[in-house]
Amino acid sequence: MDILYFIIPSVIAFAIVYYTVYYLLSLKEQRIRDKVANELLSGFDFEKEQKEIKSYAKLFQVIQMCPICSSSLALRDGKYGEFWGCSSFPKCRFTKDK
Numbered sequence: 001m002d003i004l005y006f007i008i009p010s011v012i013a014f015a016i017v018y019y020t021v022y023y024l025l026s027l028k029e030q031r032i033r034d035k036v037a038n039e040l041l042s043g044f045d046f047e048k049e050q051k052e053i054k055s056y057a058k059l060f061q062v063i064q065m066c067p068i069c070s071s072s073l074a075l076r077d078g079k080y081g082e083f084w085g086c087s088s089f090p091k092c093r094f095t096k097d098k
Helices: 002-040 046-060
Strands: 062-065 072-078 081-086 095-097
Touching: none
Parallel strands: none
Antiparallel strands: 062 072, 072 081, 081 095
């Protein structure tokens, strides 16, 4: 039982030192990752890219075929909001509310 009085404090001290060193190393690595990310993304325009992604998403949104001409329906913006319209417009003028 007396040996535990010597072993337990040294094990606890080792664990504290180990996790402190691990934490300090992770902070250093995080700073390096942040620095590299900031350098790589310094000229990146997030708002512009987000707008482009949304415009591409609208181009590829298709839910079903047009019942008149069998072309695909695409999401469009109109005077009164978004609607589904035939992709072969102006040949086919089929529309459907969103």
